[in-house]
Amino acid sequence: MTQRPLVLIAGDSHCEQAVKQERPNAKIVGVLRDLALVEYVSSEMFVDEVVLDSRLTPRGESLEGWISRFKKAFPHVAVTVFRESTHRNTAQVPAASVITSQTVVVWSPKGGVGKTFISANLACAAAIATQGKAALIDLNVYSGDVATYLDLSEGPTIIEMLPELPRLRPDGLDRYTQIYGPSRLNVICGPRRPELSTLVGVEHAKQLLSLAARRWGLLYVDTAPDITSDLLGEAIDAASAIVLVITQDVCALRQGKIALDILRKLGIHESSIHVVLNRGARDAPLPEHKVEEYLEKKLASVVPDDRKTVEKSAFQGRPVVLFPKTEIASSIWRLLSEVSPGLPLPDTDKRQNKTRRFRFW
Ligand SMILES: Nc1ncnc2c1ncn2[C@@H]1O[C@H](COP(=O)(O)OP(=O)(O)OP(=O)(O)O)[C@@H](O)[C@H]1O
Ligand SMILES: [Mg+2]
Incomplete structure (x- = not known):
């Protein structure tokens, strides 16, 4: 049996919907908008991939800086950057954003x-x-x-x-x-x-x-x-x-x-x-x-x-x-x-x- 990849969304429900559409096989383990919490969750549970909304702004560092620090700390976790403008199905995705933390x-x-x-x-x-x-x-x-x-x-x-x-x-x-x-x-x-x-x-x-x-x-x-x-x-x-x-x-x-x-x-x-x-x-x-x-x-x-x-x-x-x-x-x-x-x-x-x-x- 092939295992479903465990994906953590660093973004909002908009980003979550896009991932669900593009990767129906993925198992979404959480949706977080706070990058500090994304790091915490990644250290507490096994995650295959983090899909990161490019609009998120880490505190005190650039997004690129955060990604490189995250990759060093969690080399086994793949990081994919989600960019709204390049997403094919943007028009079909509901704009609601539900705060989780x-x-x-x-x-x-x-x-x-x-x-x-x-x-x-x-x-x-x-x-x-x-x-x-x-x-x-x-x-x-x-x-x-x-x-x-x-x-x-x-x-x-x-x-x-x-x-x-x-x-x-x-x-x-x-x-x-x-x-x-x-x-x-x-x-x-x-x-x-x-x-x-x-x-x-x-x-x-x-x-x-x-x-x-x-x-x-x-x-x-x-x-x-x-x-x-x-x-x-x-x-x-x-x-x-x-x-x-x-x-x-x-x-x-x-x-x-x-x-x-x-x-x-x-x-x-x-x-x-x-x-x-x-x-x-x-x-x-x-x-x-x-x-x-x-x-x-x-x-x-x-x-x-x-x-x-x-x-x-x-x-x-x-x-x-x-x-x-x-x-x-x-x-x-x-x-x-x-x-x-x-x-x-x-x-x-x-x-x-x-x-x-x-x-x-
Ligand atoms: N919208 C408002 N309409 C009328 N009175 C208000 C309003 N907002 C606050 N107040 C009153 O202003 C006073 C100061 O409010 P508050 O204690 O919330 O200020 P604060 O900024 O927390 O003060 P501190 O800097 O001392 O902590 C209180 O008496 C409060 O009831
Ligand atoms: Mg006060």
């Missing part, structure tokens, strides 16, 4: 712009869309705000996990994870007190991010604004997408522009950076299109300033995505569809997605 880091160099609000809501929406297969990690270890936003102040935090971390397997994280009931979001809370933050080191962050990516696949990370923080550096290193939060405040905008510049210099691909305008107000001196002009980047979503709903949400420990029929909830779903494409949206938000952004302004 992703580490999304929510950041801004400016404090108080809504990083925790956005990360908690984005993660909660992803957990609803995936029926609990998403996690939120609070790496802003000085604030512990995630626990406050989700009313999870009693359970375990990252601190109890630290002594065990080097020996933990991915499912060992469950002991230190709290489940946010209404959306079944997995949450790793930050320290309860700021003085405990110094206990969390870079190695801890690295191990935790790697374990959590393997445990849940879809990972959202809240961060501190400090650009010099090693924990932030570790998170950005592990990120497959970055959500940069800005507001219409001139200082936040200027710092946002500098942050964009830094992220680009770090070699992060334009398509992996999503800028969200939080607390958007119609009467602000700088309207949406001016913000886009200034940043030279399209906004992924505009989250309106809605003090009443946000304060109610924080008071109840219930993210705004659980407040149906609000514009602010719709804007978060819209952001999710930009950042983690392919996840199912609630019906109302699918409809609103097409029109609301323009209506709001």
Whole structure:
């Protein structure tokens, strides 16, 4: 009996469909968009071939560099590069891309712009869309705000996990994870007190991010604004997408522009950076299109300033995505569809997605 070749797809469902059409005999063992995970899976299981989408951008190296490093590490694995333009059946292939794994880091160099609000809501929406297969990690270890936003102040935090971390397997994280009931979001809370933050080191962050990516696949990370923080550096290193939060405040905008510049210099691909305008107000001196002009980047979503709903949400420990029929909830779903494409949206938000952004302004 001839054995079916085991193929790992480094790309999206588009690439998967193309492989299925061209090689009906191949057995597809996984579809991953994160090249770090492709390396991990190749080291954990036997794979004959990796089909690599040429549009993927490895972190800190060229695609060619990644391929040559991968070939050295896994000489028995064949690497085939999939190029959409040269593919014969492109027109018949559905364009949908379903996220299988992703580490999304929510950041801004400016404090108080809504990083925790956005990360908690984005993660909660992803957990609803995936029926609990998403996690939120609070790496802003000085604030512990995630626990406050989700009313999870009693359970375990990252601190109890630290002594065990080097020996933990991915499912060992469950002991230190709290489940946010209404959306079944997995949450790793930050320290309860700021003085405990110094206990969390870079190695801890690295191990935790790697374990959590393997445990849940879809990972959202809240961060501190400090650009010099090693924990932030570790998170950005592990990120497959970055959500940069800005507001219409001139200082936040200027710092946002500098942050964009830094992220680009770090070699992060334009398509992996999503800028969200939080607390958007119609009467602000700088309207949406001016913000886009200034940043030279399209906004992924505009989250309106809605003090009443946000304060109610924080008071109840219930993210705004659980407040149906609000514009602010719709804007978060819209952001999710930009950042983690392919996840199912609630019906109302699918409809609103097409029109609301323009209506709001
Ligand atoms: N869209 C919004 N509309 C109204 N209020 C908002 C909105 N987004 C955030 N806020 C409020 O702004 C304040 C700051 O939000 P948040 O704590 O998420 O900021 P942050 O960037 O995480 O701050 P830090 O840098 O301290 O971690 C909070 O009081 C929050 O409720
Ligand atoms: Mg915060």
